[in-house]
Amino acid sequence: xxxxTQTPKFQVLKTGQSMTLQCAQDMNHEYxxxxxxxxxxxxxxxxxSVGAGITDQGEVPNGYNVSRSTTEDxxxxxxxxxxxxxxxxxxxxxxxxxxxxxxxxxxxxxTVT
Amino acid sequence: xxxxxxxxxxxxxxxxxxxxxxxxxxxxxxxxxxWYVQYPNxxxxxxxxxxxxxxxxxxxxxxxxxxxxxxxxxxxxxPSAHMSDAAEYFxxxxxxxxxxxxxTFGQGTILTVHP
Numbered sequence: 001x002x003x004x005t006q007t008p009k010f011q012v013l014k015t016g017q018s019m020t021l022q023c024a025q026d027m028n029h030e031y032x033x034x035x036x037x038x039x040x041x042x043x044x045x046x047x048x049s050v051g052a053g054i055t056d057q058g059e060v061p062n063g064y065n066v067s068r069s070t071t072e073d074x075x076x077x078x079x080x081x082x083x084x085x086x087x088x089x090x091x092x093x094x095x096x097x098x099x100x101x102x103x104x105x106x107x108x109x110x111t112v113t
Numbered sequence: 114x115x116x117x118x119x120x121x122x123x124x125x126x127x128x129x130x131x132x133x134x135x136x137x138x139x140x141x142x143x144x145x146x147x148w149y150v151q152y153p154n155x156x157x158x159x160x161x162x163x164x165x166x167x168x169x170x171x172x173x174x175x176x177x178x179x180x181x182x183x184x185x186x187x188x189x190x191x192p193s194a195h196m197s198d199a200a201e202y203f204x205x206x207x208x209x210x211x212x213x214x215x216x217t218f219g220q221g222t223i224l225t226v227h228p
Contacts, residue, residue: 100162
């Protein structure tokens with residue numbers, strides 16, 4: 001299994017541009033989540049999904065959209081990038097029975113200028 | 114709602130010394146607790162977790178943590194630090210039940226190990 005994969009690894013955007021961060025998992029996990037990591041603030045939940053077609057907001061959802069059309073994929077869309085969205089973004093997945101930990105992807109480092 | 118406080122954003126120890134990273138949480142329901150480690154420019158790797166049962170949990174790389182409900186703590190320890198333990202460590206909590214994808218993280222503790 002590849003686990004949780006994220007693309008791209010690095011991205012530079014100009015203010016106002018839009019882009020999609022890709023996340024995929026091959027473990028057939030029901031739950032998927034997006035976090036952002038900022039220095040001194042740990043990781044904060046942006047959006048999460050309990051299954052295909054179902055998404056909900058986390059702690060810091062403003063400026064981000066998500067959709068979940070398949071179990072495997074959970075893309076994060078930045079509609080109009082702002083410098084405040086400069087961060088490292090992590091996607092994670094977990095199953096809803098048995099083992100309870102989240103499995104994290106390698107992250108996407110995003111810079112908005 | 115859940116919250117996590119990690120006491121000390123930086124901890125420095127000598128190689129071979131005890132490692133103690135502190136984590137206190139608040140949760141309105143019985144929590145699930147986790148410690149993750151992050152090496153530079155990498156993702157997060159699970160060290161250990163507490164769900165139910167035994168309050169002393171052992172993880173990878175010689176780390177362990179004890180869940181103390183009365184103190185709302187879940188401190189991470191390792192008897193003897195190794196140079197390879199230098200990394201950032203995150204404590205996280207989620208509510209039990211169906212909050213599978215909703216982790217609340219502490220701000221992180223950077224561990225430095227001196228020769």
